[in-house]
Amino acid sequence: MAISYIVFDLEWNQSPRGKVGKLPDLPSEIIEVGAVKLDENLETVSEFSRFVRPFIYKKLDYRVRALTNIQTGQLQKEGKAFAQVMREFFHWCGMDSGEEVIFCSWGNMDLLELQRNLHFFHIRNPFSYPLFYYDVQKLYGRCFPDAEKKATALATAVEALGLEEEGAFHRAIEDARYTAKVLQQLPFEALKVYRSLDYYHLPANEDEELYIDFPDYAKYVSRIFPDRDSAIHDKTVTDMLCYRCHRMLKKKLRWFSANQRSYYCIAVCPEHGLLRGKLKIRRAEGMQVYCIKTTKFVNQETAERIAQLQQTLREKQNLKNRKLPHRRNP
Template identity: 40%
Template sequence: MNYIVFDLEWNQCPYGKERGNKRLPFEIIEIGALKLDENRNYKDSFHQVVKPVVYKKLHYRTKEILDIKGSDLEQGIPFIEAVKKFMKWCGPEAKFCTWGSSDLVELQRNMKYYHMLNLLKGPIFYYDIQKLFGLAYEGQRTARSLENAIDFLEMKKDGQFHRALNDAYYTAEIFKGIPVKMAEDYYSIDCYQNPKTRKDQIYTVFPEYSKFISREFLSKEDAMKDRDVVQTRCFLCGKTAKKKIRWFSVNAKAHMCLAFCPNHGYFRGKARLKKTDEGKYYVVRTLKKITQEEAEHIREKRDALRKKRRQKRHQDK
């Protein structure tokens, strides 16, 4: 087993989002990675510039952030060749590590565009170093930039940020300081390639909560009627936690409920509706143990939303 700490840089349509390719809003132009052994010792590095095909002209933000020229990209190789080279270098037992969740999504989106997803099966279990950094050093998930995290840890800056290999190196340096048990306890799941059928659904338990990732549904309504999606089972004892407040809509993409286990108290259920590229839906449901005070906040939130919606219906009449 090897850890693959990687970073991607990408370009976008220089003429604005509305004129971009909807199947490929971001085109990868650079791949950088470091390979670490199971003890997190450095083994090897990978770097490849990718010659753009969809967006040959650089977006002004790409120029500013990456300090790269179009002539530099002309020296690169096509994405198909680059990603084959990268996946071969990664090896069959790679555990991916990234700063945040976007790199894995864009890697798969680019691979899908070129009909190459067979090289990287999903869903992908990986380590989100940005999330782990927040948990390890600030006690909660944070959205610090990589450079901000390096400054926080007072680490030496050996190279320019926003270049793939340099950012992979900085990410690896932070990862080496994360406790092993914390990394194993709080791994992440990328669902760009989401479960398609019931047998593919994912259920996993973390130290403070459980997570369920459903199969696909044709509509949001179908998803929130499914028994697997709406059930609330205590992840500590396995018994059904009876709903004190049934699932209610928080907004167009999220639902919430309150459940109670006689052995372990209150649990907050959250169901986030995700839309696939093909227009179908799946649900990421979490169940977290909470205090009685937090349970009251959910009740207040439900009541406030009800009142707001009643007022809106009255105004619309």
């Protein structure tokens, strides 16, 4: 079966009144969809571009107008209802004809916002679980170590690769074209294994929890927990396993909190060496949370640097505790 890569981009609006007028279930409303379809050789096949007529936030926020140069009247005149645009978009993608479709985007926000809008407007979500896609921004970062340290702007990548700039950035179809051009410049065959996982739908129970091995690291995605304390005291969350030989490891440096949302530890595999664990606690709904644990082999220098971080945090906490006023017994 042939594979189609859908490189897409969205523009969205928000409440022009800020937090006052923002709906919790729809903080961002999609106003433009742009996409480029590539074949399995990353050759361009066709394009898709539509305006969406806003239904909730009918007046454009001034920052959105300034960024995109889209006008409210333009959306009202040229835009179609979101449900109609989605029918046309998914048909164009080939999703209703059984084609194998893989989505690609610059960053991780577009798929999230697309599914959030589908849910809000009661439109069937056609994506399967788990949903893997290609984050071209991350793939670009893997090719350029300096870019991997922080999220690179699409315009920066286009300039760095010497690509011709033909249209304005921050328009859906133009950004989709630029993202496709960046992808076409990368050694995609070597990068194919580095698929990203969409977190809109999360594991509902232990059976659905995800364990994903990559060439140089492994990832675990947990089920939803009622709160952070429940998550960080769960054995599966805190266990350290070698992703090469799959044995349970002894921790050389136990989990410690770096900033209440990120935790680190060091474990030792007798066969493969030092393994760094990094645990991120992310908010789901309300007080609920889920965990993303990544494990990666590191050298002695990196392990010592993490141990030093723990020691520095301890010293800061001890200093803070000494400065706290002592209560006198009544």
